[in-house]
Amino acid sequence: MFPYSKYLRTNRLPHIWCTGCGCGIILKAMLRAVDRSGIDRNTLIFVSGIGCSSRTPGYIDFDTLHTTHGRALAFATGIKLAKPEMKVIVLTGDGDACAIGGNHFIHAARRNLDLTVILYNNRIYGMTGGQPSPTTPYGEKGTTAPYGSIEPSFDVCRLAAAAGAVFVARSTCYHATQLDKLILKAMNIKGFSLVEILSPCPTYYAHLNRLGTSLDLLMGYKRNSIPVEKARRLDPSELKDKIVTGVIYKTERPEYFEEYHKLQQGITENGRLR
Amino acid sequence: MNRNQLNIRLMSGNEACAEAALIAGMRFFAGYPITPSTEIAEILSRRLPKVKGVFIQMEDEIASMASVIGASLAGVKSMTATSGPGFSLMQENIGFAIMAEIPCVVVNVQRGGPSTGLPTNPAQGDVMQARWGTHGDHPAIVVAPGTVNQVFEWTIKAFNLSEYYRIPVIMLLDEIVSHINEKVILPDPSSLAIINRKHTTKMPGEYIPYQNNANMVPEFIEFGLGYHYHVTGLSHDESGFPTNTPGIVNKLIRRLNDKIEKHRHQIIKLKTEFVDDADTFIIAYGSTARSAHFVARMNRAKGIKIGFIQPLVLWPFPGKEIADIVKNAKSIIVPEMNLGQLSHEIECACARPVISVNRVDGNMITPEDILERL
Amino acid sequence: MPVTAKKYTIKINRELCKGCQFCMAFCPENVLAMKKAKAVVINPEKCTGCQLCELYCPDFAIEVEKKNE
Numbered sequence: 001m002f003p004y005s006k007y008l009r010t011n012r013l014p015h016i017w018c019t020g021c022g023c024g025i026i027l028k029a030m031l032r033a034v035d036r037s038g039i040d041r042n043t044l045i046f047v048s049g050i051g052c053s054s055r056t057p058g059y060i061d062f063d064t065l066h067t068t069h070g071r072a073l074a075f076a077t078g079i080k081l082a083k084p085e086m087k088v089i090v091l092t093g094d095g096d097a098c099a100i101g102g103n104h105f106i107h108a109a110r111r112n113l114d115l116t117v118i119l120y121n122n123r124i125y126g127m128t129g130g131q132p133s134p135t136t137p138y139g140e141k142g143t144t145a146p147y148g149s150i151e152p153s154f155d156v157c158r159l160a161a162a163a164g165a166v167f168v169a170r171s172t173c174y175h176a177t178q179l180d181k182l183i184l185k186a187m188n189i190k191g192f193s194l195v196e197i198l199s200p201c202p203t204y205y206a207h208l209n210r211l212g213t214s215l216d217l218l219m220g221y222k223r224n225s226i227p228v229e230k231a232r233r234l235d236p237s238e239l240k241d242k243i244v245t246g247v248i249y250k251t252e253r254p255e256y257f258e259e260y261h262k263l264q265q266g267i268t269e270n271g272r273l274r
Numbered sequence: 275m276n277r278n279q280l281n282i283r284l285m286s287g288n289e290a291c292a293e294a295a296l297i298a299g300m301r302f303f304a305g306y307p308i309t310p311s312t313e314i315a316e317i318l319s320r321r322l323p324k325v326k327g328v329f330i331q332m333e334d335e336i337a338s339m340a341s342v343i344g345a346s347l348a349g350v351k352s353m354t355a356t357s358g359p360g361f362s363l364m365q366e367n368i369g370f371a372i373m374a375e376i377p378c379v380v381v382n383v384q385r386g387g388p389s390t391g392l393p394t395n396p397a398q399g400d401v402m403q404a405r406w407g408t409h410g411d412h413p414a415i416v417v418a419p420g421t422v423n424q425v426f427e428w429t430i431k432a433f434n435l436s437e438y439y440r441i442p443v444i445m446l447l448d449e450i451v452s453h454i455n456e457k458v459i460l461p462d463p464s465s466l467a468i469i470n471r472k473h474t475t476k477m478p479g480e481y482i483p484y485q486n487n488a489n490m491v492p493e494f495i496e497f498g499l500g501y502h503y504h505v506t507g508l509s510h511d512e513s514g515f516p517t518n519t520p521g522i523v524n525k526l527i528r529r530l531n532d533k534i535e536k537h538r539h540q541i542i543k544l545k546t547e548f549v550d551d552a553d554t555f556i557i558a559y560g561s562t563a564r565s566a567h568f569v570a571r572m573n574r575a576k577g578i579k580i581g582f583i584q585p586l587v588l589w590p591f592p593g594k595e596i597a598d599i600v601k602n603a604k605s606i607i608v609p610e611m612n613l614g615q616l617s618h619e620i621e622c623a624c625a626r627p628v629i630s631v632n633r634v635d636g637n638m639i640t641p642e643d644i645l646e647r648l
Numbered sequence: 649m650p651v652t653a654k655k656y657t658i659k660i661n662r663e664l665c666k667g668c669q670f671c672m673a674f675c676p677e678n679v680l681a682m683k684k685a686k687a688v689v690i691n692p693e694k695c696t697g698c699q700l701c702e703l704y705c706p707d708f709a710i711e712v713e714k715k716n717e
Contacts (some may be wrong), residue, residue: 001714008708012515019667020670042498042502045497061502062502063503064503064504065344065505067343068367074340075344077340078302080344081328081341082349082352083349085498104336104337104340176704260330
């Protein structure tokens with residue numbers, strides 16, 4: 001038994017998520033990662049935007065900030081720069097981070113400020129009742145795409161890596177034991193790290209696209225996932241519609257506040273750098 | 275004091291704003307370049323690292339406002355500066371700061387609008403946006419200095435009001451007051467009253483983040499000290515958690531508004547001159563007050579009984595206070611660089627028509643413009 | 649109500665269970681079933697303590713604890 005309740009605001013439960021929603025699985029994985037990290041919980045701050053995923057902070061017993069739609073990373077930037085000694089974790093969704101917050105997402109990655117982003121990707125806007133998001137696959141339905149989406153979708157991990165993230169990983173709610181390991185790795189990175197997690201939305205995504213139950217979605221993740229190590233040996237054509245899991249991308253770059261701190265330290269009286 | 279000992283400088287309004295913010299204790303600035311406010315960001319990008327503060331140029335004004343709120347919640351006095359188009363983008367997060375009661379200062383150097391309008395010309399078209407720009411019933415504190423000295427003084431006051439009432443305070447400057455260079459006598463910083471938000475003395479576990487107080491302002495504690503509390507833009511109860519219970523939401527919205535409205539007498543500030551025996555009044559704010567003041571002085575010299583009123587705080591609107599002063603007036607003149615945003619409020623407050631002198635062509639209101647209508 | 653297996657106690661919180669059936673589906677030993685849209689323990693003695701039910705429960709509704717011998 002894992003002592004989740006140690007980190008929960010148990011009086012806020014039951015949570016608002018639907019039966020079979022993956023948000024709870026991700027939340028639990030995150031708490032396991034936090035526990036294993038050994039980080040003093042008073043130095044952890046959770047920031048979210050708007051949407052199903054972004055309700056997570058309300059249930060966890062830390063300093064928690066539930067912001068405006070798409071802006072979690074920008075709020076988190078202010079917190080982190082004001083208190084760089086804090087570990088700031090951003091909880092967001094596919095619509096929150098990639099549509100309305102897309103600009104903040106790429107720029108936070110570009111700056112490489114030390115933020116850990118956990119992106120719950122259910123491929124739909126759940127809170128507003130099932131509209132297509134930037135990660136809804138081409139041809140799939142939402143309530144405002146009744147004939148199927150005619151837009152291609154984002155590859156969130158490629159987007160983050162291209163924008164400058166130093167750690168990019170992906171997994172799914174089926175791979176629950178992998179989730180906490182990836183989140184912990186992301187937390188231990190100094191810089192902008194992203195863990196994208198495919199998460200079932202039975203109420204809208206599965207229902208509108210006749211994909212069965214939430215369990216069917218989980219099993220779909222199992223069938224369609226390929227570990228990144230294996231994917232690297234395959235032809236790109238063989239990866240069509242596959243979910244590549246694991247640490248997708250990792251690099252090293254100067255972290256934003258480390259650079260800024262040099263300015264704070266290195267400036268002499270006359271304003272020139274040493 | 276010996277004249278040589280005075281700290282006298284020639285400064286623009288934007289410079290005065292930046293310097294005063296530093297004296298007020300501001301240590302976090304986030305912004306996005308926009309004419310005619312950019313000098314504030316430029317100055318602070320040089321100055322802040324030297325005082326261990328943080329300057330960051332964000333990707334847009336939405337992000338600027340968001341990070342300002344984040345930094346303030348982490349305990350650092352924060353501000354941003356922008357102009358009309360950027361101010362429009364900030365509105366949603368200004369509403370967040372009002373709802374979550376996060377202090378900060380938002381400087382809007384007004385330029386011609388709507389839309390991109392006249393980037394390099396002055397206007398006063400954002401008076402109503404500063405009051406009602408974000409959605410929902412909400413309180414607002416908006417200050418509008420008209421000289422560089424006033425910008426200096428009111429930047430510090432803006433921070434003080436923001437910290438005391440836990441509300442974003444909007445400074446409405448305009449292109450003229452921001453770019454004009456004037457002599458400023460810098461006060462000894464130790465002589466200035468600097469107000470900091472009231473931190474709770476309660477321990478974690480006892481602290482109730484949005485608990486009502488005698489002054490209707492909840493006690494603050496910054497993130498990162500082990501208090502583990504929740505902040506949301508959703509309607510919330512005193513514990514900070516979302517609720518849609520009608521009675522609790524009603525109480526919250528009324529408290530948020532009452533905390534400003536019930537303290538209006540402590541917030542409002544009118545600068546008046548020659549008002550005691552006046553039968554004609556000119557009421558003007560921001561840079562327009564400069565022309566208005568000139569007209570009042572000139573006509574007094576000619577023996578005309580003209581009075582000058584400059585509201586330095588536009589919101590909460592000093593309607594009662596103005597009505598009191600002008601109750602026996604023969605005529606009231608309200609010049610402003612818009613189509614009558616404040617003159618309409620004054621008409622309502624005084625229950626009588628006023629002479630509105632308006633320009634929306636990107637030029638300042640000259641003394642001649644006012645004299646024509648006298 | 650806690651149900652005691654040979655070595656493991658499976659606690660189901662009916663207030664929190666939303667009936668998604670993940671626990672039942674992931675249990676390799678048919679320990680769990682659904683009754684009135686809530687998870688119930690039907691074969692406690694078969695529990696091997698793998699904790700997959702707990703891992704996949706999105707609702708914090710199920711806990712598997714090793715019994716103190």
